[in-house]
Amino acid sequence: MPEESTPLLEARDLVKRYGQVQALDEANFTAGEGEVTALIGDNGAGKSTLVKSLAGALRPDSGQILISGRPVTMSSPLDARAAGIETVYQDLALAPDLDAAANLHLGREIYWFRPLRILNKPEMRRRAVTAFADLGVELRDVSAPVASLSGGQRQSVAVARAVAYASKIIFMDEPTAALGVLQRERVLDNIRRVRDRGIAVVLISHNMPEVLSVADRVEVLRMGRRVARFRAADATVEQLVGAMTGALTTEEATVRSGNGDSAGENGNGDGKDAA
């Protein structure tokens, strides 16, 4: 059973409070290598909070994160990076006054003379151009400040950065939200390509057809908890929406998807045994 093998990434009982708001309420989550896991949920369900916790951008109040079954602490984005995790944040996290090439290499600059940290700008520009070309992104000028790009182009810069460097897990928090039809297809293609490299892709999206077309599995978050898991091949848009809105109770979701052999298990049925 695939369920029994240790997942690449597992989160158990993550809790995050913002004052009165309980953004994560003992949330569980799993993602497997070479798999696209869609993370869906209504606005404010806690998706971004969960991803930030897993990417080291945020410290959860409690809970456990395991990579390949080993507990890890993600106390800073550097920890995540060292673990081969890259993230496309919902707010993109770009420096608008820097150009696309500089943003792509932010925090991992290439040097012309390393002892003095002198930057090799032409090389960074060249690599940026290839990275964008690989992604099928048309950027007229990688030396223009990101602030002068369109929303979709900015999103492409963030996606390109994550795709270029991820070696294990890639989180994408609504990476296609601002994209045109063509660019959206390109990003979805890239998600598949990255997955085929054996990387775990976690995709947050509000677009259900998109989710069902690209995801292998779907996990549903509602009010800070995981309430359902589906195998995308077996799920319908109605089921997903039902789980997100709570119209479909957890049990139903479990029963329905649990009927099939390959289906996920009850989301509330906590973080299972994991050897």
Added chain:
Amino acid sequence: MTGTRSDATVTPDDTSPPRSGLRLPGGREIGRRLFTANETWTILALVLIMAFFTVRAPNTFLTTNDLSLMAENTSPLLIMAVGQTFVILTAGIDLSVGSVLVLASVVSDEYFVHNGGGKGGWVIVLIGTVIGVASGAGWGTVQGFLVSKAKIPPLIATLGGFGAALGVSYLITGGQDLGAPPGPLADTIGLGSVAGVSWLIVISFVVTLVFGLILAHTRFGRYSYAIGSNPEAGRRAGVAVDRHLIKVYALAGALSGLAGLISLAFNNGTTLTGHTTDNLTVITGVVLGGASLFGGRGSMLGTFIGIFIPQVLNTGLQIIGLNEYWQQVAIGIVLVCAVYLDQFRRRLRERA
């Protein structure tokens, strides 16, 4: 670097024009860049002001003597403006510059006075310089801690530093200016020249050039821009934002310390009361040079040009015989206008 691999590598021989069409800067491109570059407008403003005074006072303004005197007068301000540029790029501000200049010059001169006074040699000068620069750096480091770790707004942290540094200077000196620094400093550096150019000018220009290169071509410079542009983006990319901010404020302090020694050399002693509006002048110069108070935008070339505008205004107003108090009024107005322009540019950009 970590074990992450870069799939974006390019073979080194890929020097052909990139596929996605990075435009080669043709004539029109250069024209557009020039037109939009902030430095262009700064130069234009400087030239206009100079032209105005030249017309108003044809035979007095803009003589060679005046130009080099202006550059000498400006040298401590220029050195402080270099540090201020880094600070403003990170969306901060350093109001303490003039007081730290005074403090450093007092501390250094205190050392000089107790080590042979005017008869001290180069070694004494060197040690005194290190002491002055180090005390400025120390002061800046404290301010950097207050800003980055204690989360005190830079305006307040450095306003406190501004008052405190001056207070400490008065405590050390008892309110009396200290006298003559060693001969090599006062005479060679203060009065002498190399190849016809005053040492003061040489030193301040070299400092500007060196830190201009650091700003444009090193990681330190790039992180300054990045942090001013979006600190969260920096943090998430693994930039040690707090540590960088401390370094930037320490650099500003160190350069104010160096300016203190320049001032000591130029004035042949400390000048306790002479620097209360240096921060106004320096910030005006940097902002006129195109740096945005919101951070992320600016250049050393801009600062280099911009810092001369207050000086030219000063000299010019003096020559056409305006009451010297008007000079402060003029600079204040210029600062407010420059910031308004920056706001305006920013709004334009955000609408785009």
